Amino acid sequence: MRVAMIGTGYVGLVSGACFADFGHVVTCIDKDPSKIERLERGEIPIFEPGLDDLVARNVREGRLFFTLDGAQAIKDADAVFIAVGTPTRRGDGHADLSYVYAAAEEIAGLIDGFTVVVTKSTVPVGTGDEVEAIIKRVRPDAQFAVVSNPEFLREGAAIEDFKRPDRVVVGTEDERAQAVMRELYRPLSLNETPIVFTGRRTSELIKYAANAFLAMKITFINEMADLCEKVGADVQQVAKGIGLDKRIGSKFLNAGPGYGGSCFPKDTIALVKTAQDYGAPTRLIETTVEVNDARKKAMATKIAKAMQLEDLAGRTIGVLGLTFKPNTDDMRDAPSLDIVPALQALGAKVQAFDPEGAKEAAHLLKDVDFKAGAYEAAEGADALVILTEWDQFRALDLDRLKLLLKSPTVVDLRNVYKPAEMVRHGFTYASIGRG
CATH class of the missing domain: 3.40.50.720 (NAD(P)-binding Rossmann-like Domain)
Known part of the structure; x- marks a missing residue:
C-alpha cells in the first residue's frame, strides 16, 4: 500500500x-x-x-x-x-x-x-x-x-x-x-x-486514558516511596510484592524523581482540561499532575538534606543523566529541568553528563558545565546525583568514583545501586524509598 x-x-x-x-x-x-x-x-x-x-x-x-x-x-x-x-x-x-x-x-x-x-x-x-x-x-x-x-x-x-x-x-x-x-x-x-x-471518539480517549493510568501508577509508587522512607520500609520490595499480583502488574512501579517526557505531562493535563470542559472532572488525574510537579521541585531539597546542608552555596553537584529516561535524547518535561535550576537556586554549581541529551539540554539549562563522561562529571564534586538510569551508570568503578569526588556522597534518584554496597565502599548514600 x-x-x-x-x-x-x-x-x-x-x-x-x-x-x-x-x-x-x-x-x-x-x-x-x-x-x-x-x-x-x-x-x-x-x-x-x-x-x-x-x-x-x-x-x-x-x-x-x-x-x-x-x-x-x-x-x-x-x-x-x-x-x-x-x-x-x-x-x-x-x-x-x-x-x-x-x-x-x-x-x-x-x-x-x-x-x-x-x-x-x-x-x-x-x-x-x-x-x-x-x-x-x-x-x-x-x-x-x-x-x-x-x-x-x-x-x-x-x-x-x-x-x-x-x-x-x-x-x-x-x-x-x-x-x-x-x-x-x-x-x-x-x-x-x-x-x-x-468508535473514533473511544479510540481517542483510549490513548489519553492509558497514559493517565500509567502516570497515576508512577505517582502512586512515588508516594509509597515517601512513606517507606518515613517508616523504614523498602519501596523496591513493596513494588515487587504488589507487582506480582496480576491485577496490578510490575511495570511502571519504579520509584524516582517524577515522570517527564513527551507524553505523560501534556496528555494528563489535556485529559484534565477535556474532562473539565465536559463537566466530568477527573480528580485522580488532577492530583497526579499536582503531586508529580511538586515532587520534581522537591528533589533539590532532598539532595541538600542528603548532604546535611540547608543551602548549597559554594558546593559543586555532579549530575549523571539529564534526559527524562535512558535511550533517548528527549528533554521534554525531564525532571532535570526542574531539579538542576532548583539546585542552582540553592547556590550550587552544577556539572553534568548525559550520553545523548547534552546538546538539547544546553539549550534548556543555563550555567551548567557539561562534561564528556561520568567520571568527569564526578571529579571535584561535593556530591554526585544519578538522575537518569543510563546503562553505563549502572556499573561505575566505585573506588575510582570515591577518589574523584571531593566528598564521597551519592544521591541515587533511580535506585541503581544497593545501599549496603555503597556503604561498604565508604559512600554516604541516599536513594528513593529505601528507608
Whole structure:
C-alpha cells in the first residue's frame, strides 16, 4: 500500500520507517527544510536505538522517501497519516491542535479517490470529528474516512513496540477504512496482535486514558516511596510484592524523581482540561499532575538534606543523566529541568553528563558545565546525583568514583545501586524509598 506520513518527528519517523519495513511504500512529509535535508543524507534527527539502520535499509530498498512537497504522495496514497505535534497550548493547558487542522486542510485539497485519513497524533476526544468537518468543507466531493489510530510507543523501545505491540487500536466504523487499516497492519497477524476496532471518539480517549493510568501508577509508587522512607520500609520490595499480583502488574512501579517526557505531562493535563470542559472532572488525574510537579521541585531539597546542608552555596553537584529516561535524547518535561535550576537556586554549581541529551539540554539549562563522561562529571564534586538510569551508570568503578569526588556522597534518584554496597565502599548514600 502507499502511505503518506505528515510529520517526521518522533512518531511520524518511527511509524513511517516501520510501515516501510512492513513492505508498504511510505513518503514522509515535513515543512522543515533542514530536517528533510538531514534525512535525505541519512542523518536521523532524533536518537532512537536501531532507527538509523531501519531508515537506511528502507531508503536503500526504495520503500521510504522524504519530501518537503507532499502533494503527489498524498494524491497517490491509500492512507494519509497525520503525525504532527500537539503540544500543550499556552495559557489554558489544552492540546494545541493547530498543526493537526492545518494538515487536514492540506490533505483535503490533494486527496484523489477514496483515502483513509488517519490521526496518529495524540488528540483530544472529538478531534477526528473536526478533521472530518474541515475536509468536507474544503472538498465536499471528497471520498474519505477519518480514522483514529493512536500510538503507544515507548521512547528507547519504539521499533519493538511498533512491530510487536500489545494491541493496535483503530477508531472507525467505516468498513472500507477498516479494510485499509487491516491491510496496513497485516504483517502483525503473524504475531497474533489484537487489532481493536472501536468508535473514533473511544479510540481517542483510549490513548489519553492509558497514559493517565500509567502516570497515576508512577505517582502512586512515588508516594509509597515517601512513606517507606518515613517508616523504614523498602519501596523496591513493596513494588515487587504488589507487582506480582496480576491485577496490578510490575511495570511502571519504579520509584524516582517524577515522570517527564513527551507524553505523560501534556496528555494528563489535556485529559484534565477535556474532562473539565465536559463537566466530568477527573480528580485522580488532577492530583497526579499536582503531586508529580511538586515532587520534581522537591528533589533539590532532598539532595541538600542528603548532604546535611540547608543551602548549597559554594558546593559543586555532579549530575549523571539529564534526559527524562535512558535511550533517548528527549528533554521534554525531564525532571532535570526542574531539579538542576532548583539546585542552582540553592547556590550550587552544577556539572553534568548525559550520553545523548547534552546538546538539547544546553539549550534548556543555563550555567551548567557539561562534561564528556561520568567520571568527569564526578571529579571535584561535593556530591554526585544519578538522575537518569543510563546503562553505563549502572556499573561505575566505585573506588575510582570515591577518589574523584571531593566528598564521597551519592544521591541515587533511580535506585541503581544497593545501599549496603555503597556503604561498604565508604559512600554516604541516599536513594528513593529505601528507608
